[in-house]
Amino acid sequence: MNVSQRVRFEDLIGKVVHNSYGRPIGKIEDARMEPEGEDYLITHFLIGPLGRLTRIRAFLGELPTLQAIGLGSERDLRPLPWQWFDLSDPERPVLTTENPAS
Secondary structure, eight states, X not given: OOTTOOOOGGXXXXXXXXXXXXXXXXXXXXXXXXXXXXXXXXXXXXXXXXXXXXXXXXXXXXXXXXXXXXXXXXXXXXXXXGGGEEOSSTTSOEEOOSOTTX
C-alpha cells in the first residue's frame, strides 16, 4: 500500500480478510492503535473467526453474567501487524504474509 494512501478504520471493520491464495481467514474485528499527534495509527489488526456460530458463542462468552458463573471466555482474536496487509482495495483486505522474513 502506498504510504500516503489513507484508509479509514471504520471502512475496514467487519471486512473478510483473505490470504495470499484467496482463501478467507477471518474478519477484522478491532485494532491496536497508538497516538501520533492528533491522529491514531494502527499497529495491529485484530482478526476474529468467520463462522457465525463461533462469533455468537464468542459474544455470549463476554457477557458479565456468564463470566461471573464461570461460563464466559475471552474472544479469540489474532493480532497481526498492519504491515502484513495489502489494503490497496479496502473492500477486500489481503494478508500478504504471516512471517516478514519469508
